[in-house]
Amino acid sequence: MLAAFVSPADSIIGWGIGQCFSTPLGGVIVVSFSVEELIKAAAEARENAYAPYSNFRVGAAIMTKGHRCYTGCNIENASYGLTCCAERVALFKAVANNERDFTAIALTTGTDKFISPCGACRQVLAEFSLNIEVYMANKNGEYVVKSLAELLPDAFKLEI
Ligand SMILES: [Zn+2]
Numbered sequence: 001m002l003a004a005f006v007s008p009a010d011s012i013i014g015w016g017i018g019q020c021f022s023t024p025l026g027g028v029i030v031v032s033f034s035v036e037e038l039i040k041a042a043a044e045a046r047e048n049a050y051a052p053y054s055n056f057r058v059g060a061a062i063m064t065k066g067h068r069c070y071t072g073c074n075i076e077n078a079s080y081g082l083t084c085c086a087e088r089v090a091l092f093k094a095v096a097n098n099e100r101d102f103t104a105i106a107l108t109t110g111t112d113k114f115i116s117p118c119g120a121c122r123q124v125l126a127e128f129s130l131n132i133e134v135y136m137a138n139k140n141g142e143y144v145v146k147s148l149a150e151l152l153p154d155a156f157k158l159e160i
């Protein structure tokens with residue numbers, strides 16, 4: 001699949017096979033959307049998981065409406081409550097790069113199971129859209145997909 005390689009500044013810098021790449025600033029890149037590529041990006045991000053306490057390694061990759069992909073891994077801390085999930089790391093990287101519109105997120109734990117996002121991540125994703133498709137992949141790249149609305153019915157919205 002051909003895809004435009006796009007810098008964070010939106011300039012097209014080349015063409016090639018769709019993949020997710022890291023920028024020097026730890027951002028983004030590319031691509032025309034393919035579920036398989038998004039899952040592959042999540043699996044690759046999982047390799048960087050910092051999980052010395054649980055050894056439960058998670059990778060995530062979130063796709064923007066502009067077909068950019070941002071990845072994340074879980075990052076644990078000796079003060080356990082400060083741990084951050086892979087899904088939120090990916091989302092926060094995207095938001096820090098001025099992204100606000102998301103179409104899909106993939107996550108994998110590299111196991112046989114289809115693990116779903118925790119409640120906190122569901123709520124944080126819901127801040128941006130309940131229409132995000134959530135691809136929960138196992139180690140073989142097989143997946144279950146649900147919308148965020150399915151995963152978080154009656155999501156909290158601040159109404160002032
Ligand atoms: Zn989570």
